[in-house]
Amino acid sequence: AIQSVLLNKQRFESALLDLFMQIDEDGSGRITISEFEAHFQDEAVKALLHALELEVSDAWTLFMMLDQDGDHDIDAEEFLDGCMNLKGTAKAIEVAKLKRRIDNITGKLDGMEQEQFRSAAILELIWQRALDDRFSC
Numbered sequence: 001a002i003q004s005v006l007l008n009k010q011r012f013e014s015a016l017l018d019l020f021m022q023i024d025e026d027g028s029g030r031i032t033i034s035e036f037e038a039h040f041q042d043e044a045v046k047a048l049l050h051a052l053e054l055e056v057s058d059a060w061t062l063f064m065m066l067d068q069d070g071d072h073d074i075d076a077e078e079f080l081d082g083c084m085n086l087k088g089t090a091k092a093i094e095v096a097k098l099k100r101r102i103d104n105i106t107g108k109l110d111g112m113e114q115e116q117f118r119s120a121a122i123l124e125l126i127w128q129r130a131l132d133d134r135f136s137c
Contacts, residue, residue, distance in 0.1 A: 053087070
């Protein structure tokens with residue numbers, strides 16, 4: 001039973017990689033949104049979505065879910081990992097969408113926190129200088 005599951009997984013991964021190569025029209029090893037959209041209505045892509053049990057109405061949404069590093073193109077590893085992670089009920093894509101948004105917000109919050117620390121340090125220096133100037137007179 002375990003061997004059968006592993007064999008099915010290997011076959012599925014192989015089919016995903018074949019599909020990736022079909023979508024990657026220029027052979028760059030990366031899929032752009034243009035390439036992805038051009039193939040979104042292909043029977044192979046529809047079959048993939050069906051196999052993944054995904055009901056995605058637009059290419060952009062799925063593309064953004066697969067683009068794990070946010071660089072606006074998808075390499076073979078992102079494609080394979082993303083598809084395997086999204087396999088299952090349609091709820092998986094919603095969780096992936098939320099994770100992406102949370103990661104984006106967390107990054108922005110981290111940046112804001114660092115800026116606050118810098119601002120606090122500057123204010124502390126200004127305060128100390130003001131106190132030093134006041135007592136040195």
